Amino acid sequence: MSLLKTWYQNYTRYMDNAKEVVGMNRRNLHYVYPNNPRKYFDYANDKVLTKTTLQKHGLSVPKSFFVIHYFYELQALEEKLRQHSSFVIKPSCGSGGNGIMVISEYKEGMWFSISGKPYSYQELKKHISDIIFGVYSFGLDDAAIIEERIIQDEKITTLSPLGLADIRMINYKDSNAKAMLRIATKASDGKANLHQGGIGVAVDIKNGCTFNAQIEREDISSHPDTGVNLLNIDLPYWTEVTELCEQVCKVIPLDYLGIDIAFSNKGPVILEVNARPGVEIQNISKEGMSATLGRIDEDRS
Numbered sequence: 001m002s003l004l005k006t007w008y009q010n011y012t013r014y015m016d017n018a019k020e021v022v023g024m025n026r027r028n029l030h031y032v033y034p035n036n037p038r039k040y041f042d043y044a045n046d047k048v049l050t051k052t053t054l055q056k057h058g059l060s061v062p063k064s065f066f067v068i069h070y071f072y073e074l075q076a077l078e079e080k081l082r083q084h085s086s087f088v089i090k091p092s093c094g095s096g097g098n099g100i101m102v103i104s105e106y107k108e109g110m111w112f113s114i115s116g117k118p119y120s121y122q123e124l125k126k127h128i129s130d131i132i133f134g135v136y137s138f139g140l141d142d143a144a145i146i147e148e149r150i151i152q153d154e155k156i157t158t159l160s161p162l163g164l165a166d167i168r169m170i171n172y173k174d175s176n177a178k179a180m181l182r183i184a185t186k187a188s189d190g191k192a193n194l195h196q197g198g199i200g201v202a203v204d205i206k207n208g209c210t211f212n213a214q215i216e217r218e219d220i221s222s223h224p225d226t227g228v229n230l231l232n233i234d235l236p237y238w239t240e241v242t243e244l245c246e247q248v249c250k251v252i253p254l255d256y257l258g259i260d261i262a263f264s265n266k267g268p269v270i271l272e273v274n275a276r277p278g279v280e281i282q283n284i285s286k287e288g289m290s291a292t293l294g295r296i297d298e299d300r301s
Contacts, residue, residue, distance in 0.1 A: 019288075019290065020287070020288030020289075020290045020291060021279075021282055021288035021289075021290065022279055022282065022288060022289055022290050022293065023279065024279060027276075027279055028276075031172065031256040031293065032256055032275065032276050035172075035173070035254070035255035035256045036254040036255065036256055036257075036275050036276075037253070037254075040252075040253045040254055041254075041275050043252045043253060043254060043273070043275075044252065044254060044257070044272075044273045044274055044275035045093055045275065046092055046093055047090065047091075047092045047093070047094075047145060047272055048064075048067060048092045048143060048145060050252070050272060050273055051064060051145075053251060053252065054248065054251065054252075054270055056251075057247070057250075057251045059244065059247055059248065059251070059270060060244070060267065060268065060269045060270060061269060061270050061271075062088070062147045062148050062150055062262075062269060062271070063147060063148040064145055064146070064147045064148075065080070065083075065084055065087060065146045065147060065148065066080055066146050067092070067143050067144065067145050067146070068128055068131075068132060068143060068144040068146070069132070069143045070132070071129065071132060074125060074128065074129065077124075077125055077128065078121050078125075080146070081111070081121065081124060081146070082106075084106075084146075085105055085106040086103055086104050086105060086106075086148075086149045087103050087146050087147065087148065087149055088100065088101070088102050088103070088145075088146070088147050088148070088149050088150075089101040089103070089124070089127060089128060089131070089144060089145070089146055090131075090144070090145050090147070091131040091136040091137055091142050091143075091144060091145075092137075092142055092143040092144070092145055093136075093137040093140065093142045093143075094131075094136040094137055094142070095136075095137075095274075096193065096195060097191045097192075097193035097195075097196060098136045099127075099130075099131055099135070099136030100191060101113065101119075101124075101127060102114045102149060102163065102164070102190055102191075103119070103124075103149070104149065109121075111124060113189075113190065114162070114163055114190040115162070115163075115186075115189055115190050128144040128146075131143070131144040132144060149164075150164055150262050150264045150269055151264060151265045152164060152165065152262070152263060152264065152265065153236050153237070153263040153264065153265050154265070155235075155236050155263075156235075156236070156263040158228060159181075159183055159223070159228060159230060159233065160183040160184050160192065160223075161226060161228075162184045162185060162186060162188075162190055162225060162226075163184025163185075163188070163189075163190030163191055163192060164184065164190070164191075164192060164262055165181060165182060165183045165184060165192050165262070165263065166181075166182050166192050166260045166261060166262045166263075166271055167179055167180070167181055167182075167203065167235075167241055167260070167261040167262075167263075167268075168180050168182055168258055168259070168260055168277065168281060169241070169242075169245045169258070169259045169260075169261065170256075170257070170258055170277055170281060170289065171245050171246070171248070171249050171256075171257045171258075171259055172255065172256050172257075172293050172296050173255050173256075173296055173297075173300050174246060174249045174250065174255075175246075175296045175299070176205055176242055176245055176246065177205075177289055177292045177293060177296065178205070178281050178282070178285065178289050178292065179202075179203040179204075179205050179281075180200050180201060180202050180203055180281050180284045180285065181200075181201040181203055181210060181235065182194060182198050182199070182200055182201075183198060183199040183200075183201060183223065183230070184198055184199075185197050185198055185199060185215070185223070185224065185225055186225050194280055197215070197216070198215075199213055199214070199215045199220070199223065199224075199230070200213065200214050200215070200280065200281070200283075200284035201213040201230050201231075201284070202281075202284045202285035202286075202287075203235065205242065207234070207238065208234055208235040208238025208241070208242075209232060209233065209234050209235070210230060210231055210232065210233045210235065211231060211232070211285075212231070212284065212285055212286060213230045213231060213284075214283065214284050217283065235263070236263060237263060237267055237268050240267060240268050241261050241263075241268045244261060244268050244270065245259045245261065248270060248273060252273055254273075254275050256275075256277075257273050257274065257275065257277065258273065258274035258276075258277025258278070259273050259274075260272050260273070260274070
């Protein structure tokens with residue numbers, strides 16, 4: 001009977017936790033589809049449109065040096081690239097961090113990524129050609145954005161010295177619901193993407209303090225590459241970050257958003273928005289967001 005009782009207690013605990021967790025199906029059926037009209041998805045899916053929309057309303061985004069839409073524009077590419085020693089190349093319609101290349105310096109005719117990997121002009125041209133061809137956007141024609149590389153705030157660089165970190169904020173009906181800091185590692189090649197080996201760190205929305213960290217579903221307390229402590233850290237600009245996320249939702253016509261914010265040395269900068277943000281953030285914080293989203297619904301009713 002004791003084994004049966006233990007099993008029942010574990011099962012009950014599991015079911016209680018499951019009720020708190022928003023899974024992918026529930027996310028889609030209860031939050032994405034009812035609150036994000038399909039006709040407005042391009043405001044999140046097309047990064048050129050996203051940046052243009054945010055800039056029109058005075059919100060901070062990385063400066064675009066230029067955008068390549070068509071193959072004939074590649075004729076002037078080398079001259080344009082040589083004007084910048086550091087920059088970021090990203091697909092306008094890519095997802096999951098795929099296709100993003102971060103260049104940190106130019107010397108002796110070569111460009112170098114933030115991890116030190118060298119790239120020739122021909123290699124950069126091929127990468128941009130792949131973006132336009134749709135390699136990173138499900139075979140659809142795309143555009144390549146070449147924009148400024150964000151210089152991180154010093155405190156954030158201590159936590160994420162191997163690449164740009166960002167905050168992923170889940171915002172529902174103009175209310176910030178859940179937040180995590182995403183940190184780059186050697187394994188993620190300088191990208192703060194959890195599925196590519198980045199670190200997720202839960203953040204208390206009320207005060208911007210970190211309280212739990214994971215890498216590949218394993219709990220950690222320090223950065224695996226540097227040993228730097230990741231917990232109980234007060235993030236900079238937190239009031240500005242939360243207010244900026246709320247402002248984004250006033251100009252992007254979608255009510256369930258993932259908003260990615262970087263900590264530049266000049267303040268928070270919006271990197272992109274996502275109309276279908278993942279639910280991994282609940283694992284990072286070890287707390288479901290069903291109750292939080294429910295309270296927001298009650299407040300809006």
